[in-house]
Amino acid sequence: MSYERKVIDIEKIKEQEGICARISARFAAEGKRPLAMVDTYGCQQNEADSEKLRGYLAEMGCGFTQNEFQADIIVVNTCAVREHAEMRVLGNVGALNHSKKNKPEQIIAVCGCMVQQEHMAEKIKKSYPVVDLVFGPHELWRFPELISRVMTGHRRVFAAEKSDGVMAEGIPQQRDGGVKAWLSIMYGCNNFCSYCVVPYVRGRERSRRPEDVVAEARQLVEQGYKDITLLGQNVNSYGKDLGAGVDFADLIRMINDIPGDFLIRFMTSHPKDATEKLFETMAACEKCAHQLHLPVQSGSDRILKLMNRSYDSAKYLRQAELARSYMPDLVLTTDIIVGFPGETEEDFEDTIRLCEKVRFDAMFTFIYSKRVGTPAASMPDPYTREDKQRHFDRLMEVSNRISSEKHREYEGRILRVLVDGETGRDEYNLSSRTNGGRLVHLRGNPALIGRFIDVKICSGNTWALYGEIENG
Ligand code: SAH
Ligand code: SF4
Numbered sequence: 001m002s003y004e005r006k007v008i009d010i011e012k013i014k015e016q017e018g019i020c021a022r023i024s025a026r027f028a029a030e031g032k033r034p035l036a037m038v039d040t041y042g043c044q045q046n047e048a049d050s051e052k053l054r055g056y057l058a059e060m061g062c063g064f065t066q067n068e069f070q071a072d073i074i075v076v077n078t079c080a081v082r083e084h085a086e087m088r089v090l091g092n093v094g095a096l097n098h099s100k101k102n103k104p105e106q107i108i109a110v111c112g113c114m115v116q117q118e119h120m121a122e123k124i125k126k127s128y129p130v131v132d133l134v135f136g137p138h139e140l141w142r143f144p145e146l147i148s149r150v151m152t153g154h155r156r157v158f159a160a161e162k163s164d165g166v167m168a169e170g171i172p173q174q175r176d177g178g179v180k181a182w183l184s185i186m187y188g189c190n191n192f193c194s195y196c197v198v199p200y201v202r203g204r205e206r207s208r209r210p211e212d213v214v215a216e217a218r219q220l221v222e223q224g225y226k227d228i229t230l231l232g233q234n235v236n237s238y239g240k241d242l243g244a245g246v247d248f249a250d251l252i253r254m255i256n257d258i259p260g261d262f263l264i265r266f267m268t269s270h271p272k273d274a275t276e277k278l279f280e281t282m283a284a285c286e287k288c289a290h291q292l293h294l295p296v297q298s299g300s301d302r303i304l305k306l307m308n309r310s311y312d313s314a315k316y317l318r319q320a321e322l323a324r325s326y327m328p329d330l331v332l333t334t335d336i337i338v339g340f341p342g343e344t345e346e347d348f349e350d351t352i353r354l355c356e357k358v359r360f361d362a363m364f365t366f367i368y369s370k371r372v373g374t375p376a377a378s379m380p381d382p383y384t385r386e387d388k389q390r391h392f393d394r395l396m397e398v399s400n401r402i403s404s405e406k407h408r409e410y411e412g413r414i415l416r417v418l419v420d421g422e423t424g425r426d427e428y429n430l431s432s433r434t435n436g437g438r439l440v441h442l443r444g445n446p447a448l449i450g451r452f453i454d455v456k457i458c459s460g461n462t463w464a465l466y467g468e469i470e471n472g
Helices: 010-029 044-059 083-102 118-127 137-153 198-202 210-222 248-256 276-284 301-306 313-326 345-358 385-408
Strands: 006-008 035-040 073-078 107-112 133-135 157-159 166-168 180-184 227-231 263-267 291-293 331-338 362-367 414-422 430-434 439-442 452-460 465-469
Touching: 006 010, 010 044, 010 137, 035 044, 044 073, 044 107, 044 137, 044 180, 044 227, 073 083, 083 107, 083 118, 107 137, 118 133, 133 137, 137 157, 137 166, 180 210, 210 227, 210 248, 227 248, 248 263, 248 276, 276 313, 301 345, 313 331, 313 345, 331 345, 331 385, 345 385, 362 385, 385 452, 414 439, 439 452
Parallel strands: 006 166, 035 073, 073 107, 107 133, 133 157, 180 227, 227 263, 291 331, 331 362, 439 465
Antiparallel strands: 414 430, 414 452, 430 439, 452 465
């Protein structure tokens, strides 16, 4: 697949920052300290994009709020992967009528994957007059210019052009300043799984240059982040579009070489091209977490073919085995779609069988959601919602049982965990994560947040482990 790699000139990002400075000066001249609210739906990539929106908003002089009645600027960063997320966005955007009535000068922007779909952008234009600005993921780099057009022109602005996607470096980012950080290494997707809208709304695969990724990782480590998750729709194809001779495993090694005590995680890996080199590298790099999210989607070869996933269940099982042979303590998680068009009882049983064989540490299960413009949307889908729900419930039971059994196996073990936050509860006031990413609740001093400590696991259930501090 060939396409032109469109990199936004750094001067253009500087111009956007210039616009932020002018907006900030304008607010200051009015004696105003504006507040912004950024509401994020969907995946970690969207969380990372919202950090960029906040970066620009901070340069516009904004503070932040979670209260829509106090906000001067509201940005809703949307997801299009399933209908449920879209319905929630539309409901919540509709409800913003109330806050805008109270504060007529409030600016409401809707961005992200949902509005990159033409029919959704149209719907918002026609039925949601409360929205002032709509822009797709490819326009995020020029958010300041777009918002300035709304402010100065006092009119609605729509910018969600069709695009294969752009790349931009140097956009300011406002992270939460805590323990964990997202780090995008690539954007877009080339895989066109038949059910999925992502390639249509996020464009083709574009990898960031390894030197830019490593420089950002180094900066994060220097800022004190301890848990860095590398993000991409399919990290295993990192670098293929660059031709720089650096693949994903090489990138992990380069980040592993950065001095400091921190963990490298990543998501998501596509099973069609997870390599032995990757597993070997994960095992060899002491900072790389032994955690692999490897979405299988289905255990039926017939359905996998219809999904255009380019692997079969045997290949998946071989990969899981190979990964575990390099890392016996590997935490392996997956995504599964239930009720893909035409999925029969037999297909579903294949999925159950695969799950019983692999014994995932955790499974993220979804009922198939029809997405406009995808090939699966026109496939015959004779099964009822009730059939799908029944399968979904059964799969959840299997998943919960296996997770709980696996968590019980931790009891009595001493593990190194990273303390990452407070739970707000008295009994177990701290939360932490194992190297493999399992949640461990603890009781201890909040000053431990951001530190690696040893804990003894006392108990575990489907969702979490409970431990006692051994040292700290
Ligand atoms: N790039 C990642 C997944 C991104 S979407 C990958 O390929 O693994 C996250 C998950 O949402 C997918 O793994 C899939 O299980 C689910 N998903 C995507 N499209 C869906 C749809 N139309 N209906 C239901 N679930 C879907
Ligand atoms: Fe969607 Fe498949 Fe790309 Fe993942 S790999 S984003 S499921 S098209």
